[in-house]
Amino acid sequence: MSNIITLLTDFGQEDPYVGIMHGVIYGIHPEAKIADLSHSIKPQKVEQGAFLLSNSYRYLPASTVHIAVVDPGVGTKRRAIAIHIREVGNFIGPDNGIFSYILQAESSRNAAIEVYELTNPVYQLPLQSSTFHGRDIFAPAAAYLAKGTALSELGPNIPLEQLVKLNFQIPEWEVKKSGKAKRARGQIIHIDHFGNLITNFPASLFADLSQEQLDKLKVRYGTGLTITGLKKTYNQSKKTAFNINNIISLFNSSDYLEIAQINGDIATLLASKIGQKVSVEVPLNRETTLLPENPTKTEN
Amino acid sequence: MSNIITLLTDFGQEDPYVGIMHGVIYGIHPEAKIADLSHSIKPQKVEQGAFLLSNSYRYLPASTVHIAVVDPGVGTKRRAIAIHIREVGNFIGPDNGIFSYILQAESSRNAAIEVYELTNPVYQLPLQSSTFHGRDIFAPAAAYLAKGTALSELGPNIPLEQLVKLNFQIPEWEVKKSGKAKRARGQIIHIDHFGNLITNFPASLFADLSQEQLDKLKVRYGTGLTITGLKKTYNQSKKTAFNINNIISLFNSSDYLEIAQINGDIATLLASKIGQKVSVEVPLNRETTLLPENPTKTEN
Amino acid sequence: MSNIITLLTDFGQEDPYVGIMHGVIYGIHPEAKIADLSHSIKPQKVEQGAFLLSNSYRYLPASTVHIAVVDPGVGTKRRAIAIHIREVGNFIGPDNGIFSYILQAESSRNAAIEVYELTNPVYQLPLQSSTFHGRDIFAPAAAYLAKGTALSELGPNIPLEQLVKLNFQIPEWEVKKSGKAKRARGQIIHIDHFGNLITNFPASLFADLSQEQLDKLKVRYGTGLTITGLKKTYNQSKKTAFNINNIISLFNSSDYLEIAQINGDIATLLASKIGQKVSVEVPLNRETTLLPENPTKTEN
Numbered sequence: 039m040s041n042i043i044t045l046l047t048d049f050g051q052e053d054p055y056v057g058i059m060h061g062v063i064y065g066i067h068p069e070a071k072i073a074d075l076s077h078s079i080k081p082q083k084v085e086q087g088a089f090l091l092s093n094s095y096r097y098l099p100a101s102t103v104h105i106a107v108v109d110p111g112v113g114t115k116r117r118a119i120a121i122h123i124r125e126v127g128n129f130i131g132p133d134n135g136i137f138s139y140i141l142q143a144e145s146s147r148n149a150a151i152e153v154y155e156l157t158n159p160v161y162q163l164p165l166q167s168s169t170f171h172g173r174d175i176f177a178p179a180a181a182y183l184a185k186g187t188a189l190s191e192l193g194p195n196i197p198l199e200q201l202v203k204l205n206f207q208i209p210e211w212e213v214k215k216s217g218k219a220k221r222a223r224g225q226i227i228h229i230d231h232f233g234n235l236i237t238n239f240p241a242s243l244f245a246d247l248s249q250e251q252l253d254k255l256k257v258r259y260g261t262g263l264t265i266t267g268l269k270k271t272y273n274q275s276k277k278t279a280f281n282i283n284n285i286i287s288l289f290n291s292s293d294y295l296e297i298a299q300i301n302g303d304i305a306t307l308l309a310s311k312i313g314q315k316v317s318v319e320v321p322l323n324r325e326t327t328l329l330p331e332n333p334t335k336t337e338n
Numbered sequence: 339m340s341n342i343i344t345l346l347t348d349f350g351q352e353d354p355y356v357g358i359m360h361g362v363i364y365g366i367h368p369e370a371k372i373a374d375l376s377h378s379i380k381p382q383k384v385e386q387g388a389f390l391l392s393n394s395y396r397y398l399p400a401s402t403v404h405i406a407v408v409d410p411g412v413g414t415k416r417r418a419i420a421i422h423i424r425e426v427g428n429f430i431g432p433d434n435g436i437f438s439y440i441l442q443a444e445s446s447r448n449a450a451i452e453v454y455e456l457t458n459p460v461y462q463l464p465l466q467s468s469t470f471h472g473r474d475i476f477a478p479a480a481a482y483l484a485k486g487t488a489l490s491e492l493g494p495n496i497p498l499e500q501l502v503k504l505n506f507q508i509p510e511w512e513v514k515k516s517g518k519a520k521r522a523r524g525q526i527i528h529i530d531h532f533g534n535l536i537t538n539f540p541a542s543l544f545a546d547l548s549q550e551q552l553d554k555l556k557v558r559y560g561t562g563l564t565i566t567g568l569k570k571t572y573n574q575s576k577k578t579a580f581n582i583n584n585i586i587s588l589f590n591s592s593d594y595l596e597i598a599q600i601n602g603d604i605a606t607l608l609a610s611k612i613g614q615k616v617s618v619e620v621p622l623n624r625e626t627t628l629l630p631e632n633p634t635k636t637e638n
Numbered sequence: 639m640s641n642i643i644t645l646l647t648d649f650g651q652e653d654p655y656v657g658i659m660h661g662v663i664y665g666i667h668p669e670a671k672i673a674d675l676s677h678s679i680k681p682q683k684v685e686q687g688a689f690l691l692s693n694s695y696r697y698l699p700a701s702t703v704h705i706a707v708v709d710p711g712v713g714t715k716r717r718a719i720a721i722h723i724r725e726v727g728n729f730i731g732p733d734n735g736i737f738s739y740i741l742q743a744e745s746s747r748n749a750a751i752e753v754y755e756l757t758n759p760v761y762q763l764p765l766q767s768s769t770f771h772g773r774d775i776f777a778p779a780a781a782y783l784a785k786g787t788a789l790s791e792l793g794p795n796i797p798l799e800q801l802v803k804l805n806f807q808i809p810e811w812e813v814k815k816s817g818k819a820k821r822a823r824g825q826i827i828h829i830d831h832f833g834n835l836i837t838n839f840p841a842s843l844f845a846d847l848s849q850e851q852l853d854k855l856k857v858r859y860g861t862g863l864t865i866t867g868l869k870k871t872y873n874q875s876k877k878t879a880f881n882i883n884n885i886i887s888l889f890n891s892s893d894y895l896e897i898a899q900i901n902g903d904i905a906t907l908l909a910s911k912i913g914q915k916v917s918v919e920v921p922l923n924r925e926t927t928l929l930p931e932n933p934t935k936t937e938n
């Protein structure tokens with residue numbers, strides 16, 4: 039298999055939880071290479087973890103084993119699972135929807151996906167707590183898998199359809215009543231270390247827009263903040279009488295729409311929070327306005 | 339020896355202190371595998387470091403070298419030491435009590451323990467600061483030890499009895515005046531990332547209780563908070579008129595009594611602090627009440 | 639080359655940015671050993687990053703590849719560079735002055751220095767964002783370099799003189815008007831996890847002082863704080879009527895003057911900030927006072 043194992047949890051870095059998982063992994067598989075993606079998912083916020091993992095996995099080799107533990111149901115009957123996506127990666131964690139973004143994206147590309155339930159005690163620590171399956175079940179499973187144990191050894195194959203799915207929404211275009219513009223509604227899904235506001239609008243939503251439409255695109259957030267057009271970098275704006283705070287929108291490094299303040303922290307400036315609404319509006323192309331019987335409502 | 343080295347310090351992660359220790363280790367022992375247990379021990383809080391290390395070391399192979407640096411006496415005459423506990427692990431750090439919890443636990447199991455003072459300059463950096471022995475003494479000693487240098491090369495053997503001991507107390511049962519119940523007094527020893535309150539009551543203190551006693555067990559904390567009974571997971575409670583905040587107690591993943599709020603942060607809710615008192619009370623078994631001349635006062 | 643790669647960024651640890659860089663490195667160079675020096679540089683504070691990197695690199699083998707990413711100009715025309723300093727190390731990052739402290743120190747030792755611009759797309763990720771060159775350009779370049787790719791493969795050699803330089807000032811002595819003392823003016827350049835105030839006065843500035851001068855040295859900071867003399871460790875002071883807060887100055891583990899509170903956090907006590915002024919004053923030696931036509935104004 040591989041030696042690379044990634045970790046994404048809501049454990050923080052103050053406690054020994056993460057280091058113990060590293061130790062368990064090295065104890066089983068001394069050749070492992072561990073990359074910590076994030077341990078700062080907000081406690082129990084499965085969707086935030088799901089989103090950030092979906093931004094990360096494509097930058098790791100397909101042989102990587104990704105562990106994700108945001109697990110409010112630890113110790114209950116929720117399943118522990120391993121997912122293999124061919125030519126993409128291996129994913130280990132609770133069956134609570136934390137892999138939903140990835141499964142949605144990869145299913146839409148018709149990737150070959152297999153799911154196994156982690157039930158074989160041979161690949162778990164002998165004494166199990168009911169509060170720390172990261173240590174007792176997920177870390178050992180990942181270490182054995184990376185070391186070469188077959189997925190089918192970890193437990194029975196289960197149908198993909200049985201997995202818990204997050205009920206997340208990808209924004210879609212709607213034609214406005216006027217018939218002259220279309221709008222999509224989304225939200226802030228993550229606020230990064232720099233205070234940048236990452237929304238759930240994927241770049242693919244904008245793929246069919248003309249340059250004229252992109253130039254006239256309006257991003258609306260909060261009470262009164264409207265940003266016109268998209269920038270390519272954090273340095274393509276200058277302070278003007280109309281934009282004294284140097285606020286821009288752009289596609290971020292994971293291809294989602296982001297609202298940023300140049301060399302500043304807009305989240306602190308505006309006391310932003312995950313879940314706040316953001317909308318995007320563009321004028322409709324002439325052809326489209328002439329064809330109201332065929333309204334633009336699509337995800338591509 | 340081994341390649342796994344763990345680190346536990348009060349250095350935080352903002353400064354390059356930890357990364358420099360990693361670099362010094364890799365420079366001496368390129369095959370090392372480093373697991374960071376925690377760098378968020380409260381500055382100079384040796385006991386907190388000692389407690390968290392004692393919760394972690396059993397999950398690492400016995401060949402592991404554990405470095406612990408919470409070291410208010412750095413640069414003074416306090417000794418630098420290496421401890422080898424057979425079939426358990428190797429421990430490197432200042433002689434200030436930071437290994438007290440582990441030594442107490444392992445001594446009580448009659449483990450074979452050897453102690454060495456780190457005096458041999460061959461296994462230290464050539465230029466030494468008087469403020470950063472993690473870099474200059476402990477990291478090199480651990481790297482050489484993990485790489486195969488004999489403990490006796492690092493410096494002279496010294497008697498275990500000479501080590502500085504923390505004066506910590508493990509809670510003990512006392513029969514209440516009424517003769518109908520027994521009580522133990524302890525404290526909050528750590529607050530984790532989720533705001534869970536970890537106390538210094540080990541699960542072993544409760545090992546002899548009957549199920550009836552466990553069901554009637556009362557955990558008291560602060561002004562007026564009383565929790566009855568123990569849960570097994572974070573999901574075995576529901577909000578009631580009598581427990582509107584969903585506060586429970588349970589044994590945590592390290593087998594200490596923990597007070598938690600389900601999907602919440604009780605430490606923030608109650609402005610909890612390390613060192614605050616917690617007490618536990620259980621009704622006495624009938625037999626025990628009949629034998630007041632043999633009061634329950636034991637650690638097991 | 640080597641397997642050790644260090645990272646220093648302003649990315650924080652909440653987001654997957656750092657973990658993705660680890661993953662990209664391991665994907666290219668599975669034998670890499672990564673040491674995270676710091677990810678807590680204040681956002682866009684190139685000088686703080688430059689200073690902390692200059693405190694760290696000497697503790698790593700000369701074969702190490704150091705990546706530094708504090709990069710407010712990402713996506714603009716600023717160059718991406720690799721620097722090789724013979725017998726010292728390799729440095730990869732944006733050409734914005736982040737290596738200025740190191741280049742100043744190593745140039746003054748006449749080290750052999752070569753610079754290359756990172757232009758060869760073969761050693762970059764195929765799809766590049768304009769906001770995350772740490773992932774797309776710097777991590778791949780470092781991984782290939784560590785794996786054995788020649789520097790000259792990464793792009794064209796460019797003259798050292800063309801690099802962007804930080805305009806930082808190393809404090810210098812000035813004779814006071816009285817002719818009886820000399821003074822140097824500097825500032826706080828970093829505040830560490832313990833709240834220690836690290837200034838930009840290098841120990842070398844004090845190398846020629848007599849013991850009498852050192853004993854009478856006065857460190858002045860803020861309104862009214864004057865510390866007399868230097869300590870060697872955090873334990874060489876005791877609380878007195880004149881120093882109720884136990885504040886001392888000493889040379890820290892990187893040989894810069896530091897102001898510290900013993901077992902305390904002076905930065906919180908005094909609400910200190912990076913950039914605040916600090917001055918140092920010593921009485922002049924008799925000989926020097928007799929020779930006012932030759933004032934002490936030197937860096938050594």
